[in-house]
Amino acid sequence: MPGVSCRLVALRVDSHDPLALAAFWGRLLRRPVHDEPSGPLLAGGGGQVGLRFVPSDGVRTGPGLVHLHVTSSSAADQQATVTTVLALGGRHLDVGQTAEEGHVVLADPEGNEFCVVEPDNSFLEGCGPLGELAGDGTREVGHFWSRALQWPLVWDEQGETAVQSPEGGTKVAWGGPPVAPKVARNRQRLEVAVASGSAGAEVDRLLGLGARPSGPADGSEHELLDPDGNEFHLTTA
Numbered sequence: 001m002p003g004v005s006c007r008l009v010a011l012r013v014d015s016h017d018p019l020a021l022a023a024f025w026g027r028l029l030r031r032p033v034h035d036e037p038s039g040p041l042l043a044g045g046g047g048q049v050g051l052r053f054v055p056s057d058g059v060r061t062g063p064g065l066v067h068l069h070v071t072s073s074s075a076a077d078q079q080a081t082v083t084t085v086l087a088l089g090g091r092h093l094d095v096g097q098t099a100e101e102g103h104v105v106l107a108d109p110e111g112n113e114f115c116v117v118e119p120d121n122s123f124l125e126g127c128g129p130l131g132e133l134a135g136d137g138t139r140e141v142g143h144f145w146s147r148a149l150q151w152p153l154v155w156d157e158q159g160e161t162a163v164q165s166p167e168g169g170t171k172v173a174w175g176g177p178p179v180a181p182k183v184a185r186n187r188q189r190l191e192v193a194v195a196s197g198s199a200g201a202e203v204d205r206l207l208g209l210g211a212r213p214s215g216p217a218d219g220s221e222h223e224l225l226d227p228d229g230n231e232f233h234l235t236t237a
Contacts, residue, residue, distance in 0.1 A: 005150050006192035006202055006234060008165075008172070010041060010050035011066060011133055013112060014187035018053035021110055024088050025051055028070065028081070029129050038221075038235075047169015048128050052191060058184075063095075065230060066188040068114040069103075069132035071124050078104065081116045112188075123155075123171075130170050132162075137174030140227045144210050145172065149192070182229055190232040199236045206234070 015021045019033075022040035026033045029051075031042040036052075044050035072078035082104050086092075089109040102118030117124055117131060124131035142161025146153045151172075155162035159176025172190075194202040203222055207213070214223040214231055222234040 006148060006194045006206070008049060008149055009191045009193045009235070010044065010052040011068075012039070012052045012054055012189045012191050012233060014056035014058055015039075015053040015110060016056065017110075018055050021108065022051070022053045024090070024109055025053075027088055028084060044130075044170070046128070047165040047167035048130055049133060049170040049172070050191075051130075056187065058187060064112055064188050065186045066133050066135040067112070068130060069124060069134055070114060070116050071121070071127060071129055071131040072116055072119045074119050078116055078119060082106065085116070126168060127164075127171055128169050132171045132173055134173050134175065136179055137161075137176075137226075137228050137230070138179055139174070139176060140210070141230070142174045144227050145190075147209050148206055148211075179228065186230055189230070191235060192232065193235045193237050196236045199234065202234065 013021070018039050019035070022033045022042060025031075026042055029042060034041045034043060039052045039054035042051040070081060072081055085106050090106050093105045093107045093113060095105050095113070102121070103115040105113065105115050107113055139156070139159050139161050142153065142156065142163065145151070146161075146163045149163065151163040151165055153161060154164045154171060155173065160174065161176070162171045162173035164171045199222065203224070206224060210227040212225040212229075214225050223231055224234060226232060
């Protein structure tokens, strides 16, 4: 069934308190929180990627694989968003940025890095409130996900890649080399879904595109590895 394709549902985020972290991001992005068996979900739609928060007792091991870019419509809107983040329990984060850079680097209450992007950022213009999932990864991974999701590449230069739904919305990007070595299980992972009954064919298709098996299927969920060895989840609806 070569035509079977998966749908990007969400970025999964390991959390010590999934409901509290979902509430933080729900307030920030103005999305309702759906309490689901696999973890509270801020659903996407219209090209916006969802966020799911799953329980984990794991210890943080350095920066996350993915950080989010939240957009702003004006300087005042950017500052208001930063003020909201701080009021909700987030904090400023120093990652070596300079005063001349227009984005503001922050961390959510569990330390996950994200930026509130300046209003004149042309790359994220029209992408919606959650403008980008910016990840660490090779060009091969960007091309893998373009084929896997059947989303066009909207950036492919000097090892950096980005894909975006044909509907528009959130861009998913990889920064190219050098890629930091993977030392532990990623606490942020993509979640994709396929119609019930099509999982076997879809797993075969993804393996044919360059994914690798990660372990046995767990009920309606498969965990696979992308070409860089990053975990992702395939679920059935």
